[in-house]
Amino acid sequence: MSAKAEMEFAVEVEVLGRVRHKNLLGLRGFYAGGEERLIVYDYMPNHSLITHLHGQLAADCLLDWPRRMTIAIGSAEGLA
Incomplete structure (x- = not known):
């Protein structure tokens, strides 16, 4: 690993x-x-975030794009 990656x-x-x-x-x-x-x-x-985003274990775990955007906006507001 490079020194930068290690840091x-x-x-x-x-x-x-x-x-x-x-x-x-x-x-x-x-x-x-x-x-x-x-x-x-x-x-x-x-399960994992991958499961919820891509539905690898069950189709009902899949997060659609409007819900993903709601989560992203809420996260951004929480950081602001």
Whole structure:
């Protein structure tokens, strides 16, 4: 890994370790060894974000674009 990629990983881990919010998963730990970089989060019981966006397990999990935009706008408002 380049020095820049290594620094970006370290910064991401530091930021994730400090963030506390009811709608975000907590950081449990990380691993950096050789060329591998892993970030470990809390367990998410209702499948993953990928499942909800792309419906890999069930069609009813799929988020349509209007709902995605509502979520994105709400997130942006929360950050502002």
